[in-house]
Every structure is written in structure tokens, then in C-alpha cells.
Amino acid sequence: MAEPSPTPREKRSAADERSILVIGLGRFGSALAVTLETLDRTVLGVEKDPDLIQAWSGRLPLVEADATNPEALEQLGARDFGTVVVGVGTELEASVLITGNLVDIGTPQIWAKAVSAEHGRILRRIGAHHVVYPEYDAGQRVAHLVSGKMLDYIEMEDGFTIVKMRPPREIQGFTVGQSQVRKKYGVTIIGVKTPGHPFEYATDETRIDAEDLVIVSGDTTLLERFAARP
Structure with missing residues (x-):
């Protein structure tokens, strides 16, 4: 009995899985591509604007x-990339056509930029993964x-x-235990960074000083109230 043929995903090597195609080298796409290169990922940029190509x-x-041309994607080897980022956003038709082309060739991970909720819904409906x-x-x-003491903010x-x-x-x-932040404000101090010292995961015995930075987690609204404290 013949062995089943490997799927396109099974054919990809580990290097291919780490290869990323970035389509559109505007501000978003170019910043993303440059950052990926610093992270030692294999990146190929695709752009149709001659001025951006020159830049x-x-x-x-x-x-x-x-x-937007399926043949062009085939010629540049888009099938060989485990992840493709569609950085084209302002040209709605081009964004949708490119994403659709990538869905058609079975791209495992498609990340697409959207400029509105409606744009995002269309991209999801045609198959964008992110x-x-x-x-x-x-x-x-x-x-x-800008609204308080926050120096960085990540909403999960x-x-x-x-x-x-x-x-x-x-x-x-x-100390964290003495301050009773969790009881008073409903948020959790998960770490403390003292200048000149490594990051420390917080325990009840961890002391907090004025020059420290604290990493705090919790509900967004509760964190806003905590960060607004003088």
C-alpha cells in the first residue's frame, strides 16, 4: 500500500517555518521587517512601489x-514561507486580494494589517489568521x-x-505584603526592578522604594485607578 503524500506543511523545513514574507514596505511593513531581521528571522520584503524598493x-x-497577482506570488516562492505578513492597509482592494491569494496557496500563518473594524472583518472572513x-x-x-504613571502598557x-x-x-x-495592594486595589504586583539590580519576581517580603519600577497586572480599569494614585 502506497504511503500518503506529505502535505505542503510537512514538506517545509525548520528554516522555512522561521522564514517570513512581508508584503508592503510602508511604515508598518518596513519597521516589522527590520525588527524581524534583528531577531535573526529570515525575511523577504515584497513591494511594488519603485521608490520604496530604492529606499x-x-x-x-x-x-x-x-x-495582488497570484502568478507573482508563485514566482517569488510565497509557498515556501511559513508566515506571511500583509502590511498593505490603506489600499483595501489590494489588501483583500493579497490575503485571498495567500489563502488560496495554503499559507500556514497569515498576519494582515487592517485600518478599520470593517476591513478587519473582511480579512478574517476570507481566511486571515491574525x-x-x-x-x-x-x-x-x-x-x-500619558494619562498616569504608566511607563509601558500591554493589554492581553x-x-x-x-x-x-x-x-x-x-x-x-x-513590602508587598505590608502594602496590601491586592486587597486594597484588586491588582497584583508581579515584579520589581531596582536601578542597578536584576528584575525580581515579587513576594510578600519584597520591599518597594521610590526609585523602583513595578510590574503590575490586573483588570484594566483597576490598574488605571491604581496608577492614578499620587
């Missing part, structure tokens, strides 16, 4: 091609940062958030 030539591995909203996410994050899901912040005065000079 990034020699700085990134790239191909000049129109990814939809990101860079402008909205950045605006939301910065709003939280279902209202759960992790923040880096300066400690309110009322807990400075006390």
Missing part, C-alpha cells in the same frame, strides 16, 4: 512585485501612558493588562 535596497532582502490594527493599538497604548485579552509603572507614594518604603 530599502541594500537594507533588506526584497523583491519588486505586485502581490488581524492587527497598528494605528488603533498604538493610539490606545499611548493614551494609557478580556480586560487583563500588564503595566510597568512608578510606585505610588503610599507603598514606597513598604
